[in-house]
Amino acid sequence: MYQLGDIIGISQCHRLWYGILHNGFWPPYGAPQRELQKLSSFQSSSSLILHPPPNSPQDSFLIASSTRHFHSLYHSFDNIYLDLSKQPGKCKLADSGLGWRPSGGGDTFTLDSSNIGAAHWSRAAKGFELKILSRNSGVIQLDGFDQEVCPIERPAITDSFTDRSKDFERMSKAFKIWYGINVETREHALRGWNWGKTEFTKAELAFNVQNRPAFEVPYSEIANTNLAGRNEVAVEFALPTGDAGEGAVKPGSTKNRGRKAAAGPDELVEMRFYIPGTAVKNEKAEGAEGEEEENDDDAEEQNAANLFYETLMDKAEIGDVAGDTFATFLDVLHLTPRGRFDIDMYESSFRLRGKTYDYKIQYSAIKKFFLLPKNDDTHTLIVLGLDPPLRQGQTRYPFLVMQLKLDEEISLEMNMTEDIMQSQYKDKLQPHYEEPIHQVVTKVFRGLSGKKVIMPSKDFVSHHGHHGVKCSIKANEGLLYFLDKSLMFVPKPATYIQMDNIAMVTMSRVGGAVSASRTFDITVGLKNGLGEHQFSNINREEQKSLEDFFKAKSIRIKNEMAEEASGLIAAALDNDAMGSSDEEVRPDRGSADEDESSVDEDFDASSESDVAEEFDSDHESSGGSDEEMQDAPAGDDDERPKKKTKTSQ
Numbered sequence: 001m002y003q004l005g006d007i008i009g010i011s012q013c014h015r016l017w018y019g020i021l022h023n024g025f026w027p028p029y030g031a032p033q034r035e036l037q038k039l040s041s042f043q044s045s046s047s048l049i050l051h052p053p054p055n056s057p058q059d060s061f062l063i064a065s066s067t068r069h070f071h072s073l074y075h076s077f078d079n080i081y082l083d084l085s086k087q088p089g090k091c092k093l094a095d096s097g098l099g100w101r102p103s104g105g106g107d108t109f110t111l112d113s114s115n116i117g118a119a120h121w122s123r124a125a126k127g128f129e130l131k132i133l134s135r136n137s138g139v140i141q142l143d144g145f146d147q148e149v150c151p152i153e154r155p156a157i158t159d160s161f162t163d164r165s166k167d168f169e170r171m172s173k174a175f176k177i178w179y180g181i182n183v184e185t186r187e188h189a190l191r192g193w194n195w196g197k198t199e200f201t202k203a204e205l206a207f208n209v210q211n212r213p214a215f216e217v218p219y220s221e222i223a224n225t226n227l228a229g230r231n232e233v234a235v236e237f238a239l240p241t242g243d244a245g246e247g248a249v250k251p252g253s254t255k256n257r258g259r260k261a262a263a264g265p266d267e268l269v270e271m272r273f274y275i276p277g278t279a280v281k282n283e284k285a286e287g288a289e290g291e292e293e294e295n296d297d298d299a300e301e302q303n304a305a306n307l308f309y310e311t312l313m314d315k316a317e318i319g320d321v322a323g324d325t326f327a328t329f330l331d332v333l334h335l336t337p338r339g340r341f342d343i344d345m346y347e348s349s350f351r352l353r354g355k356t357y358d359y360k361i362q363y364s365a366i367k368k369f370f371l372l373p374k375n376d377d378t379h380t381l382i383v384l385g386l387d388p389p390l391r392q393g394q395t396r397y398p399f400l401v402m403q404l405k406l407d408e409e410i411s412l413e414m415n416m417t418e419d420i421m422q423s424q425y426k427d428k429l430q431p432h433y434e435e436p437i438h439q440v441v442t443k444v445f446r447g448l449s450g451k452k453v454i455m456p457s458k459d460f461v462s463h464h465g466h467h468g469v470k471c472s473i474k475a476n477e478g479l480l481y482f483l484d485k486s487l488m489f490v491p492k493p494a495t496y497i498q499m500d501n502i503a504m505v506t507m508s509r510v511g512g513a514v515s516a517s518r519t520f521d522i523t524v525g526l527k528n529g530l531g532e533h534q535f536s537n538i539n540r541e542e543q544k545s546l547e548d549f550f551k552a553k554s555i556r557i558k559n560e561m562a563e564e565a566s567g568l569i570a571a572a573l574d575n576d577a578m579g580s581s582d583e584e585v586r587p588d589r590g591s592a593d594e595d596e597s598s599v600d601e602d603f604d605a606s607s608e609s610d611v612a613e614e615f616d617s618d619h620e621s622s623g624g625s626d627e628e629m630q631d632a633p634a635g636d637d638d639e640r641p642k643k644k645t646k647t648s649q
Contacts, residue, residue, distance in 0.1 A: 116175075117134055237270065275304045381401060410434075
C-alpha cells in the first residue's frame with residue numbers, strides 16, 4: 001500500500017505532496033500551491049489506492065480505497081454521437097464537466113458540471129444512450145455507448161496496469177462521484193401502442209405507454225404547433241436548412257446546440273395527437289391530459305386538445321414567451337397563405353398569429369426578400385422566400401406574400417433599450433418610425449434579418465408604365481415581375497426563376513382567333529432539362545417590352561407568333577390563288593350555302609315549291625349556277641308585296 005506522494009516511475013527528487021484535485025482525492029494540508037498546480041500536466045493518474053494521512057478528516061477524503069476502478073483524471077469514450085450527428089466523436093468526462101469533439105475535427109462541445117441536472121441511461125439507435133437534462137442548455141443526447149465489457153485507456157504514468165470495465169459502470173460512478181447525480185436506467189415501451197399519456201417535462205415532451213416512455217421530443221426540435229381540428233393537435237418539427245445555405249448545420253458541428261447536428265435525407269416533419277375529452281387546468285397539474293379532477297375550486301375545465309396546444313406553445317416557446325417583442329404589426333393581409341395575421345418581431349425570429357394557424361419563423365430561414373409594387377398604384381407586395389418552407393398540413397408555402405396599402409401610415413416605437421439599439425442594431429434600426437406601413441415593415445424586417453431587399457429592375461417598364469405584367473399560370477392570375485437577376489410571379493403560385501437558369505424564352509399565340517390576336521403566351525425553358533414555366537394571357541402590347549428586356553439580358557428568344565403570322569398570310573394568298581384559277585371550287589362552296597337559304601325561302605312560298613324542286617333537280621343534273629342565282633332574287637320579289645302590306649297596316 002502506498003501513501004500520498006509515492007509515485008511509481010518518478011524519481012525521489014520529484015517526490016511531492018500531490019493533492020489530486022481533478023479526480024476528487026483529498027489534498028494534503030500545507031501542500032504548496034505551486035506543487036498543486038503541477039497536477040494539470042498529468043492526463044491520468046497512477047493505479048494507486050491512496051489513503052489520507054494520519055489524523056486527517058475522514059469526510060474530506062472523497063474516494064475511499066474500495067473505489068477500485070476509478071482512478072483517472074478523466075474518462076474517455078470513443079465513437080460517441082452527439083445529438084444525432086452523422087459523424088462520431090470522442091466524449092470525455094472530468095470533475096469539471098464533460099466534452100465532445102468530432103473525430104473529423106470541428107468545434108468542441110463542453111458542458112459544465114454545474115449545468116448537469118439529471119441523466120438517463122437507455123437503449124438507443126447505435127447502442128446505449130446517455131441523455132443529460134441540463135439546467136440551462138436543454139437536452140444533450142450522447143449515443144453509441146457499449147454495455148458490454150470494453151477497455152479503458154491505459155494510465156499515462158505507468159504501463160504495467162490495464163483494466164476493463166463496462167461503459168455504464170464507469171459512467172455511473174463518474175456522475176455519482178464527480179457530479180453527485182445518480183444515472184437512472186430507463187426501459188422503453190416496446191408494445192407498439194399508439195395511445196398513452198403525454199408528459200411535459202422541463203426540456204422535452206414524453207409519450208408514455210404503461211408508465212414507460214415510448215418516445216421523447218425535445219422542445220428545441222419543435223418548430224410549430226397548430227390545432228388541426230377540434231380534438232387534434234399537429235406538431236411540426238424543425239427542419240435543417242440547405243447544406244450550402246446560410247445557417248446550415250454541418251455534420252458533427254455543435255454550432256446550433258439543441259438542434260439536430262445533421263439530418264438525414266428522410267426524416268419526420270410532422271406528428272399529430274388525437275386528444276378527445278376535456279381536461280382540468282390548474283397550477284398543480286400543468287399540462288395534464290385527459291384528466292378530470294376537481295380537487296381545487298379554481299381548477300378550470302376545458303377542451304383537452306386546447307390545453308395540450310397551449311401547454312406545448314408555452315413549453316416550446318412558440319408563443320409570446322419566445323422573448324421580448326421588438327415590434328408588432330396587426331391585421332396584415334397575406335395572400336400566401338391566405339388570411340390576416342398579426343406579426344410579432346423578436347430578436348431571432350418572427351411569429352404570425354392568425355385565427356386558425358400560428359407560425360414561428362427564424363430569420364435565418366429567410367432566403368429572399370422582395371418589395372414589389374402592384375399595378376393598381378394602391379398596394380404593394382412584400383414577398384419572403386423561406387427555406388424550409390411553411391407547412392399547413394400537406395401544403396408547403398416556400399414564399400410568404402403580404403399585401404399592404406401605400407397610403408396607410410403608422411407610428412411605431414421599437415421595444416428595445418438604447419444599449420441594445422446601439423450595440424446590435426446601430427445603422428440598422430431606428431427607435432421610432434412614422435411612415436407608410438409598407439416602408440416600416442420593410443425596414444424592420446431588413447434590420448432584424450439582415451437580408452437585402454430586391455426590387456424590380458429599372459431596365460423593364462411595361463406598356464402602361466408598371467413594373468409588373470398581368471398574366472396567368474394555368475387558371476391562376478397574377479403579376480410577373482422582371483428583376484435584375486430573376487423573374488418573380490405572385491401571388492399564387494409564387495414562382496421564382498433565376499436568369500442564369502433560363503435556356504430560352506418562347507413567345508407563342510394559343511387560343512381562338514379573337515383572343516389570340518390580343519394576347520400571347522411565353523414559355524420559359526430551363527437549362528439542364530429542369531422543365532419549363534408557361535405564363536399565358538399576356539397583353540399583346542407588352543410584346544416589345546418583353547423582347548427588349550430579354551435581349552438586354554442576353555437571353556435567347558424564339559418568336560413563334562411571327563412564324564404563325566407568315567404562315568397564315570401564305571395560306572390566305574394560296575386560297576385566293578386557288579379561288580381565281582379554279583372556277584369550279586368557288587361556285588360549289590357558294591352554291592351550297594345559298595342552296596340552303598333558297599330552299600328555306602321557297603319552302604315559305606308554297607305556290608312555287610314544285611317548281612323549285614324541279615329546278616333543284618335540274619341544277620343537280622346540269623350544274624348550272626346562273627339560273628339558281630336568278631331564282632333567289634325572284635323569291636325575294638315574291639315576298640316584298642307581303643312586307644308592304646304589313647307596313648301599310
